[in-house]
Structure formats: structure tokens, C-alpha cells
Amino acid sequence: MKPLRIKFPKITFYRGIAFRYSIFFLVAIALILFIPLVVGYGTSSVLIMLQAKNDATTKTNQTVTRIENVLQPTELVPQTLVRAMENPNISNNDVMRIAREFILQDPYVFGTCLAFEPYQGEPGSYWYAPYTYENNGNLRSKILGSKIYDYFKMDWYRFPKITGKPAWTEPYYDKGGGDTLMCTYSVPVFRNLNGIRKFVGVLTMDVSLAGFAKIVSEVKVSDTGYGILISKQGKIIVSPIASLTDKNILDVARQGKGVGTMWAIRDMLKGNEGFSNMDGLEAKKRPSFLSYAPVPSTGWSFGIIFPEDELYDDMNSFIKVMSWIFGISITILLITTVLITRRMTRPIVRLVEATHKIGHGEFDTKLPVRKSKDEVAQLTRAFAEMRDELRSYIINLEETTTAKEKIESELKVAHTIQMDMLPRGFLTPDNWDLYAILNPAKAVGGDLYDFFYLDPEHLCIAVGDVAGKGVPAALFMMVTRTLLRAKALAGIPINMVMESINRELCQDNPNQMFVTFFAAVVDLKNGTMEFCNAGHNFPLVVDGGVTVKRLKERHGFPLGVQERGRYTSGFYTFSDREVLVLTTDGITDALNTREEFFSEIRLQETLLRMAGKSAREITTGLSDEIEKFSEGTDQADDITILALQYQVITDIKRDVMNYEMLKLKNQLTELDRIAVKIEEISEQxxxxxxxxxxxxxxIEELFTNVVFYAWDDQSEHEILLELTMTGPDTVQVRLTDDGKPFNLLEKKVDDVFDKPLEERKIGGLGIHFVREMMSEVLYQRSDNKNIVILTRKF
Amino acid sequence: MELNEQKTSQCVILGITGRLDTTNYNVLEKKLLELIDDHNEKILVECSKMDYVSSSGLRILLMALKKITMVKGKFVLCGLQENIREIFEISGFTNIFEIYGTQEEALKVF
Known part of the structure; x- marks a missing residue:
């Protein structure tokens, strides 16, 4: 028995529960961790920004304060001195002395000058401006003013003179003066001259920008953040960025990309305080923040610029570390999840493997043992139950199948026996033609036909149909046939035969089986027939193709019905070329796919179409027609057809022209006579x-066979050889002997050929010649005689 | 049937004339056995005048072929008539016998 084959999809790890579970789990975990990380990042960056802003603003203000601390004494001292100068008791030299004292003490102020209006300082001098400055810790003095150094045109002199108020200059390089980059604070000096308060000059304090540079460079924000001090006009006073020195901040800012930069710088120049985004002023112009505040005393502004990204540097490195930790955690999680889920699904995988094996018929496969009571264990137990059920089912099935196969093979044998029992050699006198077929619906059937000689001139033919099918019907049919042969050969009239069979069948018939039966005795000489119809279909008689008639006579009940049943009989005389067709109801009741019956009408139509054909052609033709009609529908009932054709011809045996006969003795010397006779007729x-x-x-081969093997005794026997010209190009040979039965058709001769010389035997070669050379070979054992009929067309 | 025996330096040529059948196959059988017993191991059967052969005759030829093959001799047929050749074909003997069209052809193989 073939094992059941079930295809299971191969479970790979990637499609397995373990993998999918791990993935879902990890995605969930990742999401849970990721959200706070993102929120944290956002919040932190805002906080960092705010903190940076505070920090920058504080530092800005602190720096501004520091600058103011430098500037205030620088302003306060000259203001005080100038006010003192309005007192006539104080001389210019006094003022200069105090101023010099001041610059020695103040680290930021490095020079002072008292510059006068023409002819106001020194009589006769157009320019008079004594200047004292610090150089390497020593004080030096010189008088400024010349055509080259015309201080009347310089800002530090002009602004206070014009406005009458103290003023800071823009940063400038004092060539010929301090000879350094500086800013100068100038205070106008007024004196009462003849009661009029009159501008007589300015007192200045020079502040070295290097001093501010120190303050500014000390401002530290993030890594590269830097301070920047600009004048009222935007000139960059100090900045640690070398490229910015001496430039105007507006020019630098204009090179920036964003509009925000200009806006921030303008706001800064207006003297406002604030915090803004901008592009950096350095070469890279990184996005930066600017914190700025004014220096009130001078109108300058101080700002701190620091790159945005550096602000987040710490946070970014923190995030980096966090990401690593995060990644490692997820990996560890993945591994543990996979390990755990695999551990959980391992029993399922084992179960699948076991299932594969069981699927291939290995029912002894052990299922994995699970001690726990979880779902997998339940599944395994359920599966084990299924396997056991399946195993017992398969065993059952195998037993059933074996039994069935046995019955089938027995039925096959029964079929062969039944078919072999039906007469096959359809040997009849030349003016009679007989043929019959039986197609059982199952292996064995309940139909039967039979024909046999009662004596050389009387032929008994019969067709029957047992109610039911299969083995019981077949057995009943066998009994009927045996009874027919036994009774008919007794030589009593056919109706008596039927009565006798009926009686026998009725006795011991517990299953109440019965058979419809038609039997007839045909007189071969004069073409008459005495027949008895026991409840069977009416036989049909087809003439030359014009009509079909039914022999509508009934002579009693079907056989096996009524023990005391009486049967009569009828007579029929055949006309020339009439065919008697006996059938069973399997023909008219044959169904097609549309559930239509083949019917009596179709049967008659078919027979009319085939009028004039031989008995064999009629029976096989009708059988083919039924098969065609049924369109593959299962045959429901046995089908039996028997056709008997009669021709009124003058006895061809007496026709000397076409018939030759030799009565031969069982001696080999007769072969010469045969040879001579054949030569004779060949010519004729x-x-x-x-x-x-x-x-x-x-003929020699057959004759020799008969002589050698037909008789065991040594006495003389007769062998009859008949030669008939049955057509213009057909010769029929008939050889009759009364020896032991020998059917040459059953002899196997296949093995005489294609064998090497050593294995070659001569036996069977003669019969092989017969089969090869003749067109048709028939054998009939009849009347205790072997009759071989050979036909040769040429 | 008539048998006609001719001994040459190469072989024995045995001519068959007429019908070889069940009535006379023993004549041929006797002749062939004689030849084989006399150590004539090279035999050519000339069949051009044989006009009939039945299975009894074929049996003798087969017997001779087997015997001569056993002593490593040579048994050859020649000159078969068309009808006879067909009988040989039907029996499958053309596959086991060495058959030549004419005596001249056949003599070349000895």
C-alpha cells in the first residue's frame, strides 16, 4: 500500500514564529525607547539654547561692565581736569602733571595730550600740543602739531570743538602721535577770557586698543565663540579674529547669507541689547548666535558670537554614547528573545519533523515528550491520538484492500471460467451463419447463451437472462446452462426440456431466483425451428433489409417461478437470408448520459441498417452501436446478442465444380495422394x-500431426479432407478426424523464433506455418470430432 | 525426391531434387548422418531443384546444421527457390542458416 504523501512547507528560521516574535518585540521596545530619546533630545536642545543665551548675555554684560570700568576713569579724570582748568590758578603744567600721573597708574590709558587753539597755548605758536605717552613703562613727552601733523583737522580735536562736549574717536592709528592703534577721549577746554567763556583746546586721553583686546579675548563661550567690540560706526575695535581687524562689521555681515545677520548687526549698531541668530563672521560663516549689548559711555557695542553646533556638542556626544548603549541593548535583547522563542518553539519544530515522518507513512515515529501541560503539549497529545487513529485506519484499509483484491482476482478467474464455458467455435453448415457475444456488466454476469449440436442436423440455440447480476446470477446461469445441455441432449421436444429445467430450478431455490429463457431447436436441413419462450424478450427476425418482425409468442413463465409450470412451443420456418436475432434486455435498457434508453426502436433500426451482413458483423455491429450510444455511461446490465442467419442455397457440397473431398487413412503415404489432389484442383x-x-x-503439417498424435492405438482410422472454393479467390480447407481432442489454436508457438540455434526446436513449426500462411483458422470439437477449417484468400 | 552427391576438394555438394516432405525426410537424414560420420564437415546443400519442403525436411536441415556446427564444420545452403525461401523466412531459418543465391557464390566461402 502506498504511503500517504502530504507535502509540508519547510519551516525556515526566517519565517518561523521565533523570528517574527522577536521582530515584533524588538520594534515595540525600540519605539518605547526611541520616543523619550527624541523628546529628551528636543527638550535638552531648547534648554541648552536657553542656558547658552543666559550665559552669553551674562558674559556680554560682564564684559561691557569691564569695558566701562576702563572707560569711566578715562573719562572722569580729564573731565575733572578740564573743569579745574577753568580756574585761572591752575596752570597748564599742573594739568599735564596730573594727567601724566594718571596714565602711569591706569593700565589702559597710555597717553595724554593738551592741545590748544592757535596761539592759545604758547605765545607765537600756531600749533601747541604737549603730548605725553607711555612707552615700555617710561613716560615720554613731545610737542605735537606741524604742517604734517595738523591736529586741527583730526577727529579727536574737531569733535569736541564743534560740539563743545567730550567725545570718543573711532579707533585710528595715530601716526606721528601715539604711533599705535587707539581711541581717544577728548574733552573741550574752556577758559574765561575777558569774561567770555571761550574754547581754547582739548585735553585727551589715549586708550590703547590692545587693552580692550585683552578684555575681549578673555571672553570664552563654547570652543570657538569670541567677543567683538565695535564702534558707533560699526568699525571693529577689537576681535580675536585676525581677519576682522580694522574692518567695518557691516561690510563683513553683508557677506553673510542670512537676512537675520544684517538685522542683528543693525540692531546692535542702534545701541540695543539682544540675542539673535546669525551667520558667523569668521571665514566659515557657521550658523551662530550673537549676544550683544551697548557700551553706554562711548556708544560702542559689544557682542559675543558662538557657533550653534558647538552648543550641542556635549549633547551630541551624549546622544552618541546613548545610541551605542541603545544598539547594544537591542542586540542583546534580540539574541535573548530569539533564544527564548526558539526554546519555546523547539517542541513545535520537533512536532513538525515527526509530522513529516508520519506523513510519509512512518507511523512508529516517536513524538516529542512534553511533561508540561502547555498548549504545545496538548497539541502533541492530540497529534499522537491522530497518529494512532490513522495507523489503525491504514491497517484496516490495508486489510480491506487485500480482501477486496483477493475477491477481485477470484472474480477475474470466475469471469474467465464463465466466458470459456460459452461456445466459441461457431461452426455451422455453409448455409447457416451463427455468431454470439456476451458482455457482462460486472466481472461475472447472469446472461447466457449457448448452442450445440443435438445431432449433425439439429442445432440447439438458447439465450437467457437471470434476474439479478453478479455472482449469484452467474451461479444460477451456470446451473441453467448445465441443465439445458443435459436435458436437450436427451432428444425430447424443446417444451418438455423447458418444463424439466423449470422443475429442477424450482426445487431448492431459496433465493427465489428465476431466469427468462428462450431455447430453440433448428433443423439445419430444412430451415425450420421449434422454439419455446419462457418469459424472455421476443426474438427478432430480420429479412433482406425491409422489415423486422418479432416472434410474439410466449410459452410459459420464466424458469424457476412455478414448479408445476407447463410450457408449449412454436414453430418458425426461415425464409432465404433471414436472420434470427436473440437479445437480452440489457440492450433495450442501455442508457446514455441523457438517461435515454437504447429502446426497441433503436434496436430494430440498427438491425435494418445492417441487413445483409454476416452474423458476426451484425452482433459486433450492434454491440458497437450500443457502446457508442451509451457515451461512456456505465453498462448497467449484461448484454447478450445471438444472430443466426439462414440461406436457402442448393447444397454446395453437391456442386462438383467447387468441391473436392478425400477420405484418407491415417498413414503418411497418403501425403502423395494429397499432393496430387492439390495439384489437380489448383489447375482446375x-x-x-x-x-x-x-x-x-x-495440409501436410496438419495431416502428419493427426497421424502421429490423434490416436493411441495402431488401428486404421479415417481422416476427411474437404476442399471448397467458397469465393472467386477463396479456398476453404476442412480437415476432420475422430481422434483425441486437439485445438491447434490453443497451442503456443511463440517461442520457436528468434532464438539461437542451440535452443531452436522444431516442434510447433507446422502449426506456426498454418497460422502464418492461412487467412483464417477455425477449430471446432463437435460430435467427438476435431474439425479444422482453414480459409486462404489469394 | 532425389539426392545427388558430388565430392570436391573443398566440400561435399548435396543436390536435392523434388519434394522434401514427411514421406522422405528420413532419406535425407540418413544421407547427411552418413556424410557427417565420414568426417565430411563441409557440406553445401544445393536447393535449386527442390520445389517443396515441409517442417519434417526443415527439421533434418536444422539437425545437420547443429551437428556440423558442433564439430566446427560448415553447413551452407544455396539456390533456394522463391517459394522455398519464403518458407525459410516464415520459420525464421534465414536467421540461422548461411544461405547463398548460387552455387558459385556459396563455394567461395569454403
Whole structure:
């Protein structure tokens, strides 16, 4: 028995529960961790920004304060001195002395000058401006003013003179003066001259920008953040960025990309305080923040610029570390999840493997043992139950199948026996033609036909149909046939035969089976028939193709119905070329796919179409027609057809022209007579030499066989050889002997050929010649005689 | 049937004339056995005048072929008539016998 084959999809790890579970789990975990990380990042960056802003603003203000601390004494001292100068008791030299004292003490102020209006300082001098400055810790003095150094045109002199108020200059390089980059604070000096308060000059304090540079460079924000001090006009006073020195901040800012930069710078120049985004002023112009505040005393502004990204540097490195930790955690999680889920699904995988094996018929496969009571264990137990059920089912099935196969093979044998019992050699006198077929619906059937000689001139034919099918019907049919042969050969009239069979069948018939039966005795000589119809279909008689008639006579109940049943009989005389067709109801009741019956009408139509054909052609033709009609529908009932054709011809045996006969003794010397006779008729009937030789050869082989094997005794026997010209190109040979039965058709001769020389045997070669050379070979054992009929067309 | 025996330096040529059948196959059988017993191991059967052969005759030829093959001799047929050749074909003997069209052809193989 073939094992059941079930295809299971191969479970790979990637599609397995373990993998999917791990993935879902990890995605969930990742989401849970990721959200706070993102929120934290956002919040932190805002906080960092705010803190940076505070920090920058504080630092800005602190720096501004520091600058103011430098500037205030620088302003306060000259203001005080100038006010003192309005007192006539204080001389210019006094003022200069105090101023010099001041610059020595103040680290930021490095020079002071008292510059006068023309002819106001020194009589006769157009320019008079004594200047004292610090150089490497020593004080030096010189008088400024010349055509080259015309201080009247310089800002530090002009602004206070014009406005009458103290003023800071823009940063400038004082060539010929301090000879350094500086800013100068100038205070106008007024004196009462003749009661009028009159501008007489300015007192200045020079502040070295290097001093501010120190303050500014000390401002530290993030890594590269830097301070920047600009004048009222935007000139960059100090900045640690070398490229910015001496430039105007507006020019630098204009090179920036964003509009925000200009806006921030303008706001800064207006003297406002604030915090803004901008592009950096350094070469890279990184996005930066600017914190700025004014220096009130001078109108300058101080700002701190620091790159945005550096602000987040710490946070970014923190995030980086966090990401690593995060990644490692997820990996560890993945591994543990996979390990855990695999551990959980391992029993399922084992179960799947076991299932594969069981699926291939290995029912002894052990299922994985689970001690726990979880779902997998339940599944395994359920599966084990299924396997056991399946195993017992398969065993059952195998037993059933074996039993069934046994019955089937027995039925096959029964079929062969039943079919073999039906007469096959359809040997009849030349003016009679008989043929019959039986197609059982199952292996064995309940139909039957039979024909046999009662004596050389009387033929008994019969057709029957047992109610039911299969083995019981077949057995009943066998009994009926046996009874028919036994009774009919007793030589009593056919109706008596039927009565007798009926009686026998009725006795011991517990299953109440019965058979419809038609039997007839045909007189072969005069073409008459006495028949008895026991409840069977009416036989049909087809004439030359014009009509079909039914022999509508009933002579009693079906056999096996009524023990005391009486049966009569009818007579029929055949006309020339009439065919008697006996059938069973399997023909008219044959169904097609549309559930239509083949019917009596179709049967008659078919027979009319085939009028004039031989009995064999009629029976097989009708059978084919039924098969065609049924369109593959299962045959429901057995089908039996028997056709008997009659021809009124003058006895061809008496026709000397076409018939030759030799009565031979069982001696080999008779072969000469045979050879002579064949030569004779070949000439008479124009048989070609090749055919003539073949006939001679075949007859010799058969005759020799008969002489050697037909009789065990040594006495004389007669062998009859008849030669008939049955058509213009057909010779029939008939050889009759009364020896032991020998059916040459059953002899196997296949093994005489294609064998090497050593294995070659001569036996069977003669019969092989017969089969090869003749067109048709028939054998009939009849009347205790072997009759072989050979036909040779040429 | 008539048998005609001719001994040459190469072989024995045995001519068959007429019908070889069940009535006379023993004549041929006797002749062939004689030849084989006399150590004539090279035999050519000339069949051009044989006009009939039945299975009894074929049996003798087969017997001779087997015997001569056993002593490593040579048994050859020649000159078969068309009808006879067909019988040989039907029996499958053309596959086991060495058959030549004419005596001249056949003599070349000895």
C-alpha cells in the first residue's frame, strides 16, 4: 500500500514564529525607547539654547561692565581736569602733571595730550600740543602739531570743538602721535577770557586698543565663540579674529547669507541689547548666535558670537554614547528573545519533523515528550491520538484492500471460467451463419447463451437472462446452462426440456431466483425451428433489409417461478437470408448520459441498417452501436446478442465444380495422394502456384500431426479432407478426424523464433506455418470430432 | 525426391531434387548422418531443384546444421527457390542458416 504523501512547507528560521516574535518585540521596545530619546533630545536642545543665551548675555554684560570700568576713569579724570582748568590758578603744567600721573597708574590709558587753539597755548605758536605717552613703562613727552601733523583737522580735536562736549574717536592709528592703534577721549577746554567763556583746546586721553583686546579675548563661550567690540560706526575695535581687524562689521555681515545677520548687526549698531541668530563672521560663516549689548559711555557695542553646533556638542556626544548603549541593548535583547522563542518553539519544530515522518507513512515515529501541560503539549497529545487513529485506519484499509483484491482476482478467474464455458467455435453448415457475444456488466454476469449440436442436423440455440447480476446470477446461469445441455441432449421436444429445467430450478431455490429463457431447436436441413419462450424478450427476425418482425409468442413463465409450470412451443420456418436475432434486455435498457434508453426502436433500426451482413458483423455491429450510444455511461446490465442467419442455397457440397473431398487413412503415404489432389484442383480452380504450395504444406503439417498424435492405438482410422472454393479467390480447407481432442489454436508457438540455434526446436513449426500462411483458422470439437477449417484468400 | 552427391576438394555438394516432405525426410537424414560420420564437415546443400519442403525436411536441415556446427564444420545452403525461401523466412531459418543465391557464390566461402 502506498504511503500517504502530504507535502509540508519547510519551516525556515526566517519565517518561523521565533523570528517574527522577536521582530515584533524588538520594534515595540525600540519605539518605547526611541520616543523619550527624541523628546529628551528636543527638550535638552531648547534648554541648552536657553542656558547658552543666559550665559552669553551674562558674559556680554560682564564684559561691557569691564569695558566701562576702563572707560569711566578715562573719562572722569580729564573731565575733572578740564573743569579745574577753568580756574585761572591752575596752570597748564599742573594739568599735564596730573594727567601724566594718571596714565602711569591706569593700565589702559597710555597717553595724554593738551592741545590748544592757535596761539592759545604758547605765545607765537600756531600749533601747541604737549603730548605725553607711555612707552615700555617710561613716560615720554613731545610737542605735537606741524604742517604734517595738523591736529586741527583730526577727529579727536574737531569733535569736541564743534560740539563743545567730550567725545570718543573711532579707533585710528595715530601716526606721528601715539604711533599705535587707539581711541581717544577728548574733552573741550574752556577758559574765561575777558569774561567770555571761550574754547581754547582739548585735553585727551589715549586708550590703547590692545587693552580692550585683552578684555575681549578673555571672553570664552563654547570652543570657538569670541567677543567683538565695535564702534558707533560699526568699525571693529577689537576681535580675536585676525581677519576682522580694522574692518567695518557691516561690510563683513553683508557677506553673510542670512537676512537675520544684517538685522542683528543693525540692531546692535542702534545701541540695543539682544540675542539673535546669525551667520558667523569668521571665514566659515557657521550658523551662530550673537549676544550683544551697548557700551553706554562711548556708544560702542559689544557682542559675543558662538557657533550653534558647538552648543550641542556635549549633547551630541551624549546622544552618541546613548545610541551605542541603545544598539547594544537591542542586540542583546534580540539574541535573548530569539533564544527564548526558539526554546519555546523547539517542541513545535520537533512536532513538525515527526509530522513529516508520519506523513510519509512512518507511523512508529516517536513524538516529542512534553511533561508540561502547555498548549504545545496538548497539541502533541492530540497529534499522537491522530497518529494512532490513522495507523489503525491504514491497517484496516490495508486489510480491506487485500480482501477486496483477493475477491477481485477470484472474480477475474470466475469471469474467465464463465466466458470459456460459452461456445466459441461457431461452426455451422455453409448455409447457416451463427455468431454470439456476451458482455457482462460486472466481472461475472447472469446472461447466457449457448448452442450445440443435438445431432449433425439439429442445432440447439438458447439465450437467457437471470434476474439479478453478479455472482449469484452467474451461479444460477451456470446451473441453467448445465441443465439445458443435459436435458436437450436427451432428444425430447424443446417444451418438455423447458418444463424439466423449470422443475429442477424450482426445487431448492431459496433465493427465489428465476431466469427468462428462450431455447430453440433448428433443423439445419430444412430451415425450420421449434422454439419455446419462457418469459424472455421476443426474438427478432430480420429479412433482406425491409422489415423486422418479432416472434410474439410466449410459452410459459420464466424458469424457476412455478414448479408445476407447463410450457408449449412454436414453430418458425426461415425464409432465404433471414436472420434470427436473440437479445437480452440489457440492450433495450442501455442508457446514455441523457438517461435515454437504447429502446426497441433503436434496436430494430440498427438491425435494418445492417441487413445483409454476416452474423458476426451484425452482433459486433450492434454491440458497437450500443457502446457508442451509451457515451461512456456505465453498462448497467449484461448484454447478450445471438444472430443466426439462414440461406436457402442448393447444397454446395453437391456442386462438383467447387468441391473436392478425400477420405484418407491415417498413414503418411497418403501425403502423395494429397499432393496430387492439390495439384489437380489448383489447375482446375486457377490457384496460384505459391498458394498451392502453401495449401499443400499446411495440409501436410496438419495431416502428419493427426497421424502421429490423434490416436493411441495402431488401428486404421479415417481422416476427411474437404476442399471448397467458397469465393472467386477463396479456398476453404476442412480437415476432420475422430481422434483425441486437439485445438491447434490453443497451442503456443511463440517461442520457436528468434532464438539461437542451440535452443531452436522444431516442434510447433507446422502449426506456426498454418497460422502464418492461412487467412483464417477455425477449430471446432463437435460430435467427438476435431474439425479444422482453414480459409486462404489469394 | 532425389539426392545427388558430388565430392570436391573443398566440400561435399548435396543436390536435392523434388519434394522434401514427411514421406522422405528420413532419406535425407540418413544421407547427411552418413556424410557427417565420414568426417565430411563441409557440406553445401544445393536447393535449386527442390520445389517443396515441409517442417519434417526443415527439421533434418536444422539437425545437420547443429551437428556440423558442433564439430566446427560448415553447413551452407544455396539456390533456394522463391517459394522455398519464403518458407525459410516464415520459420525464421534465414536467421540461422548461411544461405547463398548460387552455387558459385556459396563455394567461395569454403
Amino acid at each position: 480452380w486457377n490457384i496460384p502456384p505459391k498458394v498451392s504450395m502453401e495449401l499443400n504444406l499446411v
